[in-house]
Amino acid sequence: MTVKKYTGAAGGWDSLASTAKHLFHSENVAKNILNLMKTNQDHGFDCPGCAWGEETKKDRFKFCENGAKAVNWEATSRRLSPAFFAEFSVSALRKQTDYFLEDQGRLSDPMLYKAETDKYEPISWDDAFTLIAKHLNELESPNQAEFYTSGRASNEAAFLYQLFVRKFGTNNFPDCSNMCHEASGIALKQAIGSGKGTVTLDDFEHADAIFVFGQNPGTNHPRMLHTLNHAVHRGAKIVTFNTLKERGLERFANPQSPVDMVFGSSTKLTSLYFTPNLGGDMAAVRGMVKVLLKRHEQAADSGDRVFNLKFIEKQTSGLTAYLAEVKATPWSLITEQSGLSKKEIKSAADVYQNSKRVIITWAMGITQHKHSVATVNELANLQLLFGQIGKKGAGLCPVRGHSNVQGDRTMGIDEKPSQALLDNIERAFGFTPPQAHGHNAVQAVEAMLRGDSKVFIGLGGNFVAAMPDSEVTRQAMSRCDLTVNIATKLNRTHLYPGKSALILPCLGRTDIDLQQGKPQKITVEDSFSMVHSSQGVVKSDIRQMRSEPAILAGIAQATLGSSSIDWLDLVTDYDKIRDLIDKTIPGFTDMNKRLQTPGGFYLGNSAAEHKWNTSDQKAQFHHVPLPESVVSASQRALTNNKIFVLQTLRSHDQYNTTIYGFNDRYRGLSGDRHIIMLNENDISAIGLASGDKVDIEALWGDEVIRKVTNFTIVAYDIPAGNAAAYYPETNPLVALANHGDFTFTPNSKSIAIMITAAKKPSPERIM
Numbered sequence: 001m002t003v004k005k006y007t008g009a010a011g012g013w014d015s016l017a018s019t020a021k022h023l024f025h026s027e028n029v030a031k032n033i034l035n036l037m038k039t040n041q042d043h044g045f046d047c048p049g050c051a052w053g054e055e056t057k058k059d060r061f062k063f064c065e066n067g068a069k070a071v072n073w074e075a076t077s078r079r080l081s082p083a084f085f086a087e088f089s090v091s092a093l094r095k096q097t098d099y100f101l102e103d104q105g106r107l108s109d110p111m112l113y114k115a116e117t118d119k120y121e122p123i124s125w126d127d128a129f130t131l132i133a134k135h136l137n138e139l140e141s142p143n144q145a146e147f148y149t150s151g152r153a154s155n156e157a158a159f160l161y162q163l164f165v166r167k168f169g170t171n172n173f174p175d176c177s178n179m180c181h182e183a184s185g186i187a188l189k190q191a192i193g194s195g196k197g198t199v200t201l202d203d204f205e206h207a208d209a210i211f212v213f214g215q216n217p218g219t220n221h222p223r224m225l226h227t228l229n230h231a232v233h234r235g236a237k238i239v240t241f242n243t244l245k246e247r248g249l250e251r252f253a254n255p256q257s258p259v260d261m262v263f264g265s266s267t268k269l270t271s272l273y274f275t276p277n278l279g280g281d282m283a284a285v286r287g288m289v290k291v292l293l294k295r296h297e298q299a300a301d302s303g304d305r306v307f308n309l310k311f312i313e314k315q316t317s318g319l320t321a322y323l324a325e326v327k328a329t330p331w332s333l334i335t336e337q338s339g340l341s342k343k344e345i346k347s348a349a350d351v352y353q354n355s356k357r358v359i360i361t362w363a364m365g366i367t368q369h370k371h372s373v374a375t376v377n378e379l380a381n382l383q384l385l386f387g388q389i390g391k392k393g394a395g396l397c398p399v400r401g402h403s404n405v406q407g408d409r410t411m412g413i414d415e416k417p418s419q420a421l422l423d424n425i426e427r428a429f430g431f432t433p434p435q436a437h438g439h440n441a442v443q444a445v446e447a448m449l450r451g452d453s454k455v456f457i458g459l460g461g462n463f464v465a466a467m468p469d470s471e472v473t474r475q476a477m478s479r480c481d482l483t484v485n486i487a488t489k490l491n492r493t494h495l496y497p498g499k500s501a502l503i504l505p506c507l508g509r510t511d512i513d514l515q516q517g518k519p520q521k522i523t524v525e526d527s528f529s530m531v532h533s534s535q536g537v538v539k540s541d542i543r544q545m546r547s548e549p550a551i552l553a554g555i556a557q558a559t560l561g562s563s564s565i566d567w568l569d570l571v572t573d574y575d576k577i578r579d580l581i582d583k584t585i586p587g588f589t590d591m592n593k594r595l596q597t598p599g600g601f602y603l604g605n606s607a608a609e610h611k612w613n614t615s616d617q618k619a620q621f622h623h624v625p626l627p628e629s630v631v632s633a634s635q636r637a638l639t640n641n642k643i644f645v646l647q648t649l650r651s652h653d654q655y656n657t658t659i660y661g662f663n664d665r666y667r668g669l670s671g672d673r674h675i676i677m678l679n680e681n682d683i684s685a686i687g688l689a690s691g692d693k694v695d696i697e698a699l700w701g702d703e704v705i706r707k708v709t710n711f712t713i714v715a716y717d718i719p720a721g722n723a724a725a726y727y728p729e730t731n732p733l734v735a736l737a738n739h740g741d742f743t744f745t746p747n748s749k750s751i752a753i754m755i756t757a758a759k760k761p762s763p764e765r766i767m
């Protein structure tokens, strides 16, 4: 484990050097340089990294180190052939790290798990489809199967999948969104009648202030730094709320700027940087509103105003109750919970008030808490007070995770489908889809554990590693009769097979997808509701890999036959799938034609047009008291400060459960992922020192011991009482029942933990 403070800006030469390193590691250097140049270009593929948007300009190639890692990782020339599976049993593979598993290369052949040998063996595609069909058709009820989706699936794959699953008869669609931005969708639907962000990329060109909450774009949305950089050069102010000082939000050297690269210059991005306690953002925003409300009332005495009363009167409901709630919230609670002083909160309110156009963005630091829905509502409340929605340069912007997680929802990957979607499916296909809500990710695990659900099918992702309570999730998978994973790389989920299990190797975003000799494109939707096409360019050794739509069509055909929908015909040309999307999903009329426009087409956003599809057709202020703290100051004092609130986050060298390497460069940490970041004073208060090994135990109100051992302490610039460690290594600490109100999203950013000196010097690690 090496700790060395990183003094550079984000971006710059270091990120070029890192890209080069990853290019070489892919063993496909020359090809991948070409591949990178085709990322996010017309006629190229959409970056399989994040869901940030693309500017529709001529020189569109935006350099992004982590996008390059994603491309290199997928476009490796290494192949994981049946010989590998003949050598290693599943039990042996469980002892390997996540890095090792994926680093073996691309899955190339369909494989069937045999319990007798504890090994995966080759199986033909036809036999694999027949086996799945047999299991599905033998279930007593279609609701006994779970159909998981990770957010890389294309619109075409997602549409086909949901159509098949609904025709089969269930809404059991657990998906990665359940662990991610669920709170944003729920809260925004309540508040403004649309679960999506209201801004477009162009709005960032006009904002006077951009407030960034709980997000680390330098690592997770690197192209956002270009947008922020541009905004700052224009004179916009960036205000950041992040429990950690993230380098990417502090300073940026643009690798595409000759000046920055030659002279080593960089731009200071954030002008006001606040480090609230984990889960303290709702209190911080409540405090800002309290300051602004007071100013509003004082101004009103002199006939002036601060809030946008015209907007409020015409467009909103619920103001009085909300302001009463704000008044009833004491400053003592606001400052204790946020960890910010009244002065700091006032300075944030100053920038907000003095900016004509404000965008608020956020990600997992806001959505993975118990009170995430309330927090997103509070962000919306603030914007509504000032009419900062539905005008140029202003609005709400949940920055999505997976590159097509937003599109998957639009296509109907939703365990709680709207009546409108179900009616559209009925109209288009002539069958009545199941009306009852299905399982989300947590409920899927519960159902598998109980033995109620017997089949798990995963369209991408790494369910076992991404979900909380690792031991419980593994057991749930193992109890199934059949588990099926459609995947590009070997991962931990494949190592917890049901009684029978299949790994089905698929093409990735970068690969050329030929159907009937014709290259196919797919489509995706970014965080700004732009739908555009993506076409693979890598001509690689695909062996037995098939495209996701082709695999799904094979499963559907074997399970349901082709009497009413000719599944296999649909995948001969994906235009045919798009014609069905056109018929079923609002906003996609003439989809095939509109995709020809460079940059694709915009789906629009009702709230941005001040059409509020809420219960009373108004934008709604929601009012709730501040939540209880996960760990209060008095509880800490009682335990001699041994308890903390832990967030689990991503390093610079990973994509969710995919680990690219061990260098968390911007945080200055490298070599080991089993670390815990703590405040220096906290470390000495518990009688330990930086570098010491500790065991971490979760505090959750049941009998189960949830513990990870032998983590190394790293002294870090983090507010007292808060801790940070990497995901997925710390997922065993999150109880399955420890999830957000209304969302069922695991509270991955607020886990109460206790830290003690490690009992055993070096345990055997399994991940």
Ligand SMILES: Nc1nc2c(c(=O)[nH]1)N[C@H]1C(S)=C(S)[C@@H](COP(=O)(O)OP(=O)(O)OC[C@H]3O[C@@H](n4cnc5c(=O)[nH]c(N)nc54)[C@H](O)[C@@H]3O)O[C@H]1N2
Pocket: 049, 050, 051, 066, 180, 213, 214, 215, 216, 217, 219, 220, 221, 241, 242, 243, 244, 246, 276, 277, 278, 279, 280, 281, 363, 364, 365, 366, 400, 401, 402, 647, 648, 649, 650, 651, 652, 654, 655, 656, 657, 749
């Ligand atoms: N390279 C790369 N890109 C990715 C991903 C990846 O793993 N690697 N993952 C993709 C996915 S699926 C997603 S969802 C996104 C994730 O993107 P992020 O949300 O940026 O991901 P995290 O690493 O979870 O970072 C959370 C950030 O919020 C801060 N934070 C945590 N809790 C709080 C809090 O309570 N309050 C405040 N104010 N700050 C807090 C943390 O310090 C950290 O900076 O990125 C997507 N893009």
Ligand SMILES: Nc1nc2c(c(=O)[nH]1)N[C@H]1C(S)=C(S)[C@@H](COP(=O)(O)OP(=O)(O)OC[C@H]3O[C@@H](n4cnc5c(=O)[nH]c(N)nc54)[C@H](O)[C@@H]3O)O[C@H]1N2
Pocket: 102, 150, 151, 152, 153, 176, 177, 179, 180, 181, 364, 368, 401, 402, 459, 460, 461, 462, 463, 465, 466, 467, 468, 486, 487, 488, 489, 490, 491, 506, 507, 508, 509, 548, 648, 649, 650, 655, 656, 657, 658, 727, 728, 730, 731, 734, 748
């Ligand atoms: N503790 C904690 N837990 C978390 C989070 C956290 O912050 N903390 N974050 C949560 C969030 S935001 C998310 S989105 C989830 C992520 O959960 P998932 O989406 O399930 O996980 P990933 O790690 O993105 O999945 C990686 C796997 O996807 C497969 N794959 C990659 N590309 C493709 C493709 O093109 N097609 C197919 N079929 N397969 C492909 C590969 O086999 C790879 O091993 O994790 C959640 N879990």
Ligand SMILES: [Mo]
Pocket: 176, 179, 180, 181, 400, 401, 402
């Ligand atoms: Mo995510």
